[in-house]
Amino acid sequence: MKLSDFDYQLPEELIAQIPAEPRDSSRLMVLHRDKGSIEHRIFRQIIEYLQPKDLLVLNNTRVIPARFFAKKGTSTIEVFLLKKAENDVWECMVKPGKKVKPGDLLTFEGFTARCLDRTDDGTRILRFDIPDDKLLTYGEAPLPPYVHNKVSLERYQTVYAKVDGAVAAPTAGLHFTEQLIQRIKERGVQITEITLHVGIGTFRPVKTENIAEHKIHSESYEISSETLSLISQSKAIGGRVIAVGTTVVRALEEYARSGKVKGHTSLFIYPPFEFRIVDALVTNFHLPKSTLLMLVSAFAGYDLIVRAYQEAIKERYRFYSFGDAMLIL
Structure with a gap:
């Protein structure tokens, strides 16, 4: 089909x-x-x-509360946790993706994350500077984009x-x-x-x-x-x-x-x-x-x-x- x-x-x-x-x-x-x-x-x-x-x-x-918003310079970046790779490291969707390259630092309210890599699927690997249990206290409901x-x-x-x-x-x-x-x-x-x-x-x-x-x-x-x-x-x-x-x-x-x-x-x-x-x-x-x-x-x-x-x-x-x-x- x-x-x-x-x-x-x-x-x-x-x-x-x-x-x-x-x-x-x-x-x-x-x-x-x-x-x-x-x-x-x-x-x-x-x-x-x-x-x-x-x-x-x-x-x-x-x-999980997987939706976050970060700043990179004057740009607002939406970060969506997808899958935990290891402690404090997550595979994420980011939007707009072209704004986030390996090595970039994203600043959230109360913590930061470093972009380690870009996957073949276009997602990003981010390392957060706070533990996972604390990270999830900052997130919002990951509602679908049409809601x-x-x-x-x-x-x-x-x-x-x-x-x-x-x-x-x-x-x-x-x-x-x-x-x-x-x-x-x-x-x-x-x-x-x-x-x-x-x-x-x-x-x-x-x-x-x-x-x-x-x-x-x-x-x-x-x-x-x-x-x-x-x-x-x-x-x-x-x-x-x-x-x-x-x-x-x-x-x-x-x-x-x-x-x-x-x-x-x-x-x-x-x-x-x-x-x-x-x-x-x-x-x-x-x-x-x-x-x-x-x-x-x-x-x-x-x-x-x-x-x-x-x-x-x-x-x-x-x-x-x-x-x-x-x-x-």
Whole structure:
């Protein structure tokens, strides 16, 4: 398939600027792959589609305050932490990039950072002069560039976020409240967690028309033996493994191929793709030409996703990180 196959025109006013309140009041589009049908619901009604044999898998990564602003001379430089290289040394996105060269010193409020190198991807390696734990007390929520409103870091977390390390939220999980999770448990549905730290791949556009030539950035993940046991149990009794978010899909399908419960995945999922573990998916509405749109197209079927996105635009759904949700059955 070609990159242009995954393009679509979205009215700018449909890009959600603030999250729904309460979280589970967002809209929910339900896709039935077997019938090719579409339903329009409210997110809290997702419980009606869950059965006692099912296993819901969440990503418990926690977003770090990764966004900073520095001065270099008279220029303001935006610095976005991506990945820790070693103590006090981080791989970062900087904007404008042409202003920051190896050897340059960036001055923040209360600390400085020296640019050590420029990577082949255009990111910078910065050494900060304060320890990592103190550095993160200065940062802001690393909101996506299409969100222009101020949103707190806590609202950009899932209610079950535990393990620090992500630079973007696993946004499918933002729709869940503690009360909804409790109701799902009371219904007899098992819930388990994996960890995948969302990284730079979320922000990198696909630039090759032949999508197979695109190289996705690796993200670290970990799957517990308890989660693997629950997956086996659910499958054995005819239940479904329901992934909350594309990050969960990538972690589980990486394990299905490599057998590794911990490490880094650069698994790029696009049509056609054989899913070996995941049976159903909760996700948001994704950017045109993005790897995430390609993943959901592989899962639901390209034609159904094209029709669903056309329907979502017609029905004025809210798109992207703070937007509405989709359940693919």
